[in-house]
Amino acid sequence: MNKKLLFTAVLALLSVGAIAQQTVRQGMRSKEYVRENESLVRNYIDSLETVRDSLKTQRTVSAESDLRIKRLFMPLTYYNDVISGAFQLDTTNTIGKTLLHMYLRHPEWVETTEADLRKQQSNRVDVRRPIRHEVELVDRLAPVPLESEVAPIAVMIMKPNFWSYRGDYSLQIFQNYVSGNWYKGGESNYSALAALLMEANYNNKQKLKWENRLEMKYGLQSSRSDSLHSYKSTEDLLRLTSKFGLQADKKWYYTVQFIGYTQFTHSYKSNDPTLYAHFLAPLNINVSLGMDYAVDWISHKLKGNFHIAPLAYNMKYSQFRDIAKRIGISEGHFKHDFGSEFTVDLEWKFSDAVKWKTRLYGYTTFRRSELEWENTFVLTFNKYISAQLFIYPRFDDGVARDLHHAYWQFKELSSIGFQYSF
Structure with a gap:
């Protein structure tokens, strides 16, 4: 300076x-x-x-x-x-x-x-006198330690839930009117079909699984040509499937399977007073011991399982003697036999709107064979409206042979209506 x-x-x-x-x-x-x-x-x-x-x-x-x-x-x-x-x-x-x-x-x-x-120079501040702060002197005190407060903490331990639930509900109602002079003939009728499927499955992700499925279907139809019955059942099913498995490999399980099915109420044919089926007439129970293979293919779109059982027990029961004879029970109300059984349950989602559910069941002994193949095609329009096509061929050589269809039986049903899933 x-x-x-x-x-x-x-x-x-x-x-x-x-x-x-x-x-x-x-x-x-x-x-x-x-x-x-x-x-x-x-x-x-x-x-x-x-x-x-x-x-x-x-x-x-x-x-x-x-x-x-x-x-x-x-x-x-x-x-x-x-x-x-x-x-x-x-x-x-x-x-x-x-x-x-x-x-x-x-x-x-x-x-x-x-x-x-x-x-x-507006920003300049001239301090003509020094600023003095008055400091109050106090005695220095020892710092007081902070005492931590111990409060009880509620610890909630949540156990893992290995149960999963699933359900499907559907209701279809149909009405068809044909005038008396319709050139092609025909008759007016009303029909309705209700279906319920519920599943409760247990899987601890280690060695044990238990799958349970309850299926209920009931359909009614009324027609003017039937003078004996105001309505008849078109679909009647009450079936419980329970399967207990112990894991043997990544996809294989040692499995015990139980299948029991009957129907809700009586069934007739048009203008025929003969009772063809009733509750617990017949009742079918099948218990099998075998292995399951879990299916998860096509990028998780095709799922299900194969059940193969070399040892199976089958029982048929009917509380009505006439129905018992018609379904192959020669004496009494019961029929017992042993054989082999397999079940295939698959569900293939082609897209969010179209899916195919199939169930193939087979049971055979040295004397008779049963084969059932249920196919349900579902076309979903939105969350609550869908259309269904049900195709059900069946083979059973344990009953009397039919002159036209032999041992084959066939059922087909198409419907559109309400559906809800969770």
Whole structure:
């Protein structure tokens, strides 16, 4: 800082000398003007020499002295402290005397005032007195340790739930009207079909699984041509399938399977008083021991299982003797036999709107064979409306042979209506 101010003072002296020489050389000022301002120049030079001497002797310059020195090289400004210092007996403030001399002799040289400079420097804050904070001294106290509050925490342990549930409900209602003079003939009729499927399955993801399925179907139809019955059943099924498995491999299980099925109520043919079926007439129960293979194919679209049982027990029961003879029970109400059994349960979702469910069941002994193949095609329009096509061929050589169809039986049903799944 001292070197910078010294260099600035020397430049000022040289500038003043050059200006004086140029003035004399050009003849711009008269001798009277020089004589009049001689004292002004002498005071200015004395101030610069005083600054130079102070810079040589002092290592550091205070902020107040630094501000006063800068006033010599800035545009002439009217400072309030210069006027107030004129009434003080201070012989060292040569800079103030030089500025006062300029104010008195040449007031036209004053370009601005200290008040205007303060307005321009609005962000500047001059602190005339140091800010002192009153500190209240207190005795130092030892910190009080925080005592942790122990509160009881209720810990809830949730056991894994290995049960899963699933259900399907459907209800279809049909009405068909044909006038008496319709050129193709026919008759008016009303029909309805309700179906319910519920599943409750247990799988602990380790070695054990237990699958349970309950299927219920019941359909009614009324026709004017049947003079004996106001309505007849078109579909009647009550079936329970339960399967207990112990894992042998990744997809294979040792399995015990139970299948029991009958129907809800009586069944007749048109204009025929003969009772063809009733609740527990017949009742079929099949228990088998074998292995299951889990199916998960075509990117999880085709799922299900194959059940193969080399050892199976089958029982037929009918509480009506006439029905017992018709289904192959020669004596009494029961028929027992042993054989082999297989069951295939698959569900193939072609898309979100179309799926196919199939069940293939087979049982055979040395004397008779049964084969059932149930196929249900479901076309879903939205969450609640769907159409179904049910195709059911069946083979049973344990009953009397029919003249037209031999041992084959066939049922087909198409419907559209309400459906809900969860």
